[in-house]
Amino acid sequence: MASGLSSRVISRNITRTIRGPWNFVAGKRCLPVDSSGSMKVIEPASGELLCGVPISGTEEVNRAVGVAKGVFATWSKLSGREGGEKLLRAGQIIRENLEDISRLEVQDTGKPIWEARLDITSCPDALEYYGGLAPCIVGQHVPLPGGSFAMVQKEPLGVIGGVGAWNFPMQTCIWKVAPALACGNTFVYKPSQFTPVTAVTLGEVLADAGVPDGVYNVVQGEGQTGAYLCEHPDVAKLSFTGSVPTGTKVMTAGAQDIKSVTLELGGKSPLIIFPDADVKNAVKATLMANFLSQGQVCSNGTRVFVHRSIAAEFLKQLVTATEKLKIGDPFAEDTTVGATIHEDHARKVLSYVDSARQEGATVLCGGERVLLKGKLAGGWYLSPAVLTDCRDDMKVVQEEVFGSVASVLEFDTEEEAVKRANDTKFGLAGAVFTKDIQRGHRVANAIEAGTVWINTYNLYPTEVPFGGYKQSGIGRENGLTAVDYFTQTRTIYVEMGDVDCGLLYQD
Numbered sequence: 001m002a003s004g005l006s007s008r009v010i011s012r013n014i015t016r017t018i019r020g021p022w023n024f025v026a027g028k029r030c031l032p033v034d035s036s037g038s039m040k041v042i043e044p045a046s047g048e049l050l051c052g053v054p055i056s057g058t059e060e061v062n063r064a065v066g067v068a069k070g071v072f073a074t075w076s077k078l079s080g081r082e083g084g085e086k087l088l089r090a091g092q093i094i095r096e097n098l099e100d101i102s103r104l105e106v107q108d109t110g111k112p113i114w115e116a117r118l119d120i121t122s123c124p125d126a127l128e129y130y131g132g133l134a135p136c137i138v139g140q141h142v143p144l145p146g147g148s149f150a151m152v153q154k155e156p157l158g159v160i161g162g163v164g165a166w167n168f169p170m171q172t173c174i175w176k177v178a179p180a181l182a183c184g185n186t187f188v189y190k191p192s193q194f195t196p197v198t199a200v201t202l203g204e205v206l207a208d209a210g211v212p213d214g215v216y217n218v219v220q221g222e223g224q225t226g227a228y229l230c231e232h233p234d235v236a237k238l239s240f241t242g243s244v245p246t247g248t249k250v251m252t253a254g255a256q257d258i259k260s261v262t263l264e265l266g267g268k269s270p271l272i273i274f275p276d277a278d279v280k281n282a283v284k285a286t287l288m289a290n291f292l293s294q295g296q297v298c299s300n301g302t303r304v305f306v307h308r309s310i311a312a313e314f315l316k317q318l319v320t321a322t323e324k325l326k327i328g329d330p331f332a333e334d335t336t337v338g339a340t341i342h343e344d345h346a347r348k349v350l351s352y353v354d355s356a357r358q359e360g361a362t363v364l365c366g367g368e369r370v371l372l373k374g375k376l377a378g379g380w381y382l383s384p385a386v387l388t389d390c391r392d393d394m395k396v397v398q399e400e401v402f403g404s405v406a407s408v409l410e411f412d413t414e415e416e417a418v419k420r421a422n423d424t425k426f427g428l429a430g431a432v433f434t435k436d437i438q439r440g441h442r443v444a445n446a447i448e449a450g451t452v453w454i455n456t457y458n459l460y461p462t463e464v465p466f467g468g469y470k471q472s473g474i475g476r477e478n479g480l481t482a483v484d485y486f487t488q489t490r491t492i493y494v495e496m497g498d499v500d501c502g503l504l505y506q507d
């Protein structure tokens with residue numbers, strides 16, 4: 001049979017406007033069967049109502065999990081090539097609709113359109129990677145004494161419950177769904193209440209790609225809906241992205257039924273710049289490490305350790321580059337800073353700048369609300385902040401701000417920089433900037449984090465694992481490693497001789 005990839009006859013049923021219904025169960029958009037009210041979703045760019053979304057109750061979560069459980073037997077029995085081909089096709093559909101989906105993501109998140117295009121491009125990257133990998137998810141044959149042998153099988157877990165954050169809505173969802181489905185699992189996902197849109201778009205994409213109804217489902221709601229999903233006895237595994245306090249709750253819920261749990265949590269990552277570094281590249285990386293998506297990125301390198309000998313020059317270049325960032329309409333092609341997700345979060349980010357000032361930091365630029373005109377007047381636009389005169393014990397240096405606030409700290413020796421870099425409860429990421437290859441590797445190996453970049457920042461190709469040390473999480477997403485987190489191992493022992501039971505049996 002011809003591969004779906006060579007065929008251009010794929011129907012396109014993607015909803016391109018902000019329009020409900022917002023649940024996706026059994027292969028179509030639908031209303032929840034029970035609901036405890038409606039969420040008002042605000043468009044970050046304007047502060048105006050984007051849509052109202054009914055909150056799914058226990059009955060709806062039961063329905064979605066039941067549907068996913070019902071189709072598990074069919075989906076998990078497909079060969080890797082049959083299932084994988086559908087994921088490849090889904091990737092192709094997203095590529096062909098990239099602009100429309102990116103625009104939905106901008107409306108939902110307030111991030112600049114050029115960034116949304118990059119985020120959405122990473123979605124087919126993941127679908128294609130795991131679609132291609134699916135036929136290679138195989139077990140082992142283990143020869144044993146006397147001609148006996150064992151088959152070690154990689155088996156899916158069952159229904160996966162996914163809960164996501166608001167900063168990378170579709171990417172976060174697909175990083176979970178693509179490997180989970182490639183391993184033969186089915187899925188129920190609850191997006192963040194702030195960004196309900198593109199998880200539903202993914203349902204339409206997968207349906208168009210021929211993924212059977214019920215393999216992927218979406219329920220909507222706040223923490224309570226997430227909790228129902230995590231506590232559901234028929235959910236085999238939980239995969240969560242969000243804050244540490246909620247991650248703790250998800251893990252606690254999982255503990256009740258001994259569910260496997262993957263957690264992608266927060267960070268307070270170090271970016272260490274040595275005197276031999278290329279300063280322009282270090283400045284570019286510092287922008288990437290702090291100001292993408294309005295600073296709302298878990299892996300951000302918000303503790304910028306700069307060697308004292310180059311600190312003045314580095315700060316000069318960093319402030320110049322930061323002041324050139326263009327705050328504006330997220331849909332404008334030249335905008336580099338869009339809207340913060342919502343007012344409460346913006347106020348929290350600004351409160352960190354205030355606390356830094358009170359503790360003695362100097363704000364070299366930014367850290368203020370910028371009022372835009374017309375339709376954008378209600379959005380919360382914050383100017384990216386660069387802080388100096390920082391100390392390790394300041395609140396802004398200790399806690400995850402999740403906003404555009406870079407704290408610059410000076411250091412004298414490599415040993416000191418590494419020690420201070422690791423003095424945190426988090427361990428998601430880090431980076432080292434140097435032209436000295438030995439030092440680069442030595443420091444990268446000493447940083448206690450799941451990802452360390454040498455001479456760059458915030459790149460996460462699908463091919464490489466991503467996840468945290470310490471309180472930044474458990475488990476890994478992406479790469480071959482993700483397969484281990486969405487499968488379980490069954491050993492079948494085949495006896496080829498007589499049963500040897502020692503002295504137990506006497507002829």
Ligand SMILES: NC(=O)C1=CN([C@@H]2O[C@H](COP(=O)(O)OP(=O)(O)OC[C@H]3O[C@@H](n4cnc5c(N)ncnc54)[C@H](O)[C@@H]3O)[C@@H](O)[C@H]2O)C=CC1
Pocket residue numbers: 163164165166167190191192193221222223224225226227228230241242243244246247249250264265266267297298299345400401402
């Ligand atoms: N990956 C990361 O590092 C992220 C960190 N954050 C941090 O968390 C702060 C709060 O942001 P939120 O979106 O409110 O993050 P959150 O961790 O509260 O929520 C993340 C997701 O978990 C759901 N949830 C909440 N309570 C739950 C429960 N008991 N059981 C299951 N699911 C539950 C939420 O509805 C949402 O979908 C941010 O200001 C930021 O500091 C937020 C998003 C991502």
Ligand SMILES: C[N+](C)(C)CCCC(=O)O
Pocket residue numbers: 165167168172241242264296297298299460466
């Ligand atoms: C990989 N990344 C950083 C784009 C998204 C990971 C989760 C997060 O920031 O919430």
